[in-house]
Amino acid sequence: MRILHTITFKPTTQPYPVFLRYIGCVAFVLFLYSCSTVPQTQLKTQQDDDPIDYSLVFLIHGDGDYLYHDTGGFANKADEKALQRAQRVAEQNPQAEVFIFHQKPRKHTLFFFPRRDGKLYYYRNGRLLAEEKYRRNQGDSRFDPEVQLYHRFRAKEHPRPVTMFLYFGHDIPEFDGRGYDASYRNEIFTVDDLAGGLRRFTGESGAFDLVVLSTCFNGTPHSIGTLSPYAQTIIASPDDLHLSYLDLKPFERLETGLRDGDTEAFAKNFAQHAFNRLTEYIHTSVAITVYNVDRVQEYVHAVDSAYNKTLTLLEELNPGFPDYIDCGDDSAYTFDGMSDGVKVFYRPPRFGRLQNKQSHSGWGCPVRPE
């Protein structure tokens, strides 16, 4: 009986620690994988002889609430739609290099092992040359991983191309900045961080020829002033901007749209096109402004004191998200020459209190606390 017990007991107990060992090994491998550095992707082909006349950087934020419904009632994810459109732009421009950074929500394997939450698509001469996943929260400042990848891949041998930076996401905060990323609630992201990122993208080459902010409420004196050193022309909305974003059609075939090399004229054509497209199906307000960075400096400096006073008060009161108005509707923000260097495309909401507002200064300002 005792012998029998030994014989029958062994087979039922031995697999258990073996199984645990397997689990342990799998967990250890996943742990190593989650801690590993990203292997460097090699470009699929070298095409350094092909001309690079345009260099575009798309930064698409998708780590948050980006769902919207189109007029057919279908739910869309704004970041994924923006990614598709950016890829189309990349494929349609044989004389461009295009970086598309997609910042995604952080996910875990087996609940514990964080997966890579950023992805770069690198196109050159209309072809996808590299795809690389990366971790977003690495480095001292917000755009460290993106800046490193940009400098690793960019075509260095070519004379300075026309450079453009396009950001897609929710409005970039002007103060506080916590909670922008759903996966990193305590991380701070403000317009100053974006300016820091732009500075490191451009390096010694100076400013981007065009910066497009496909966000709500960044067409403000503070945001434009903060980004001014790193852009010659900026497109932004001083009001709400629908999550279907600015339509990128004019960016397809840049050699046609930018034939004469006039970036500001191209920016105005693009803004007009995006405005026409949005007003076809958006019933809330639509406001897009093109800022000639040099020419708007006078107003930006004039309004600086009043604007900063409001920001300081808002920081103290911590109201969450501030309400914005047309700067032209508050005398504290109104100065002579505020329309210099701005081209405004505006249509009021089709319903609501502001449906009869006929014009917009092109500048958004936070409502001053009482």
Add this chain to the structure above:
Amino acid sequence: MSTRTVFGVIIMLLVFAQAGYAGAKNEIQKYFNDTALKVETTDDPTEKREILNESLQNMTSALEKVRSMPFISKEDQNGIDYLNELLQEKHNELTGSNGFTRVPDAQLNAFSVYVVQSMEQASRTVTLSLTTLLLIIIIVILLA
């Protein structure tokens, strides 16, 4: 309230808990989108107006009920007040009260889409806790 409804609510709660905060917020947006779809597929303007009216009132009631619960934080109460204010404006415009011009019959489809787009924009600026969002969704379902 039928057993089936209670069971349905429990299942939905489990689903939302899995989907998390974004899932719960999306559910509120879906509520207004469903209303717009119903309005669009209805021919009679009176009926369209009733659908919109009921939808806005149900959401307002749900927000008020949740706001009055003792454990709702001050921050959530502020968020609910903000949403309620927006809904009240939409309701006033629909009915032509408090200084608003009544939305013409021919524009009710467009108005229902305006409500969807407007509430999508508002949901981005309002921060409510997951518990509060779930409570709002449950009460809206029960009121429907």
